[in-house]
Amino acid sequence: MPSLTLLGQSVVSGLLAGGLYALLALGLSLSWGLLRLVNLSHFALALLGAYLTYQLGHAFHLAPWLAAGLIVPAFFALGVVLHVVFARFRVTEFTSLLVTFGLAVILESLIQWFWTADYRRYETPWASASIRVGPLFVPTLELLACLTAATLAVATWAWLRFTYVGKALRAAAEDPAMAGAFGVNHRAHAFVLSGISAAYAGVAGAFIALISTLAPAQIWAWLGTVFAVVIIGGLGNPVGALLAGFLIGVSESVTMAVAAPAWAPLVSFSILIGLLVLRPERV
């Protein structure tokens, strides 16, 4: 029987892992739900953001938050440019899978060409820092990533719900023709949303650089779990992505603590399959 401390620590660990899943899922969920583009290159962008954070810190001694201050606007612009290309070539929901997969492979090759296949570690004084809460330890960087994910999720939800652009984006995702008839300029709004999605990849990348050791193949490490988070959370639903991240993170972590760790993926994907069987309309 696991001790209460072990259970509590695994819940904390799961919540924090879930925060990182949510941070990665936010941009993907927005792009899939509201632009109807399944952007597999989102993971490659996040890793590119991580490598850039590492490079700026390692080579130019730029603090990670300053690096993020450069990377996030640059990624916003990159997201806009990407959407210009997608719009120009009329990329659909299905073809976006192929196009963005190719883009991810290209980005992976570029990363490997520049930084080699060897591991890169951005050593910072905060890498192993934790806050002690009774018998439990809360790693500082993971907590910061989790709080950032929560802040971005709630802010994005409010933006989509209460602003004109947000409402227009949701309307266009429901029925583009009808939204257009009401004067919604979906094309312009889509550029903004694509930029925001890419910028979120940059934010996730900055945290990945601080938390993980980097290798080019890491692009694909998050794919399955983050897709599960996006689908469970509901497409285009930022708060849903956050909660789904917590659900998957905690279920995996508690499984690791009380049963065989190798069962962890089984539990999270069982949740996904169960949800798809019971509520297929979520996709």
Add this chain to the structure above:
Amino acid sequence: MVRGALVALILVTFAATALAAPAGPPIRIGGTLALTGPLAPTALLHKIAGEIYVDELNKGHGLLGRPVEWVLLDDQSKPDLTRSLYEKLITVDKVDLLMGPYATSGILAAMGVAQRYQKVFPHHSFGMPHLAKYEMHFPTAAFGPEPNRTVPTTVFDALAATSNPPKTVAIVTSKFSSAQFQSSGAKEVAEKRGLKVVLYLEYEFGNRDWGALAARVKDANPDFLWIGVLGLDGNQMLEAMKKLDYTPPRHFHLFPAPGPLALAPDAKNALSVTVFEEHPPFMSNAGAAKLVPLFRERATKANVPYPYVETQVAGSWAAWQCLEAAVTATKSLDDKVLAQWLKKNRVDTIIGKLRFDGPNNYGDDLFRVKQVQDGKWVVVWPREFAAPGARLLPP
């Protein structure tokens, strides 16, 4: 008179140089490495080692006086792709000889193809000898035929020789085939020696959440932690434990990425196993003095953070040494002739004298225990192989 002698000397020198340089159609040696994918960071070391070896061959006499070409393909760390690529190397590229890929699963996949076409198959990083049934495979990962017994025995012998040997052990291992195989062996060996195994866990290859695993190890509080790692798992595990304000008194890493672990701030006194490190007595082995500076130069140029020759690089170099020795001795490229020679002869390599006449072509277990000391790996056990002045440091 003097002028005539000078001309003659120049002519002789020119002729000798022309004779020494390899000529004719190249001997093509085909192989794959995980140039991309999760195994790429370690496979990069094998690539550099192979490139140096081929370059050095071509700077000399080549093989049988012919230049050597290494036809290297990227198997993307995927065994299924590895199998297809070896099929292509043999049937489409029509390579003369084969060199194995990196890591157990890829090697096993390629071995089946080599067997079908009866090609001699040297390889350098296979961890499950009992599965290698092909009579013409030649391993230079010198684990011996039973690494699940011999490797843990060497490690526990080293610990037992210290002033405070561990009484409790936790074993956490990746489900990657060779890591799981040797780690489950470690559990049996530990129990047979009267040690209490307080935790045994297996996790999926590619695991991301280390917090829960770290919490379980902390909860078990062992004297000694055996991590059946592949690549970076050990670093991530140590970091996760540090975040819980816990460091195991002693920790062993089975197949770590050597550089990142040696350089990690949390990896002080980490243990692992090796067949070669850059210090005596290993530096006296065949080819060591040549490889070490060349590898340092190339690896530094390739931006490899830990540009030292250790077990991965040396294993790779030894595989090339075996292939060269067989071709040179037999003056043949016939796979069966080469295989017969390798079965009957010992090869003097950078990791020691290798023999292939034991069960499944495995010879002696040449693995020694090494420890991270001052940011560098040094061998600490057995004592006769320890770096000068080095000993296994206590917690």
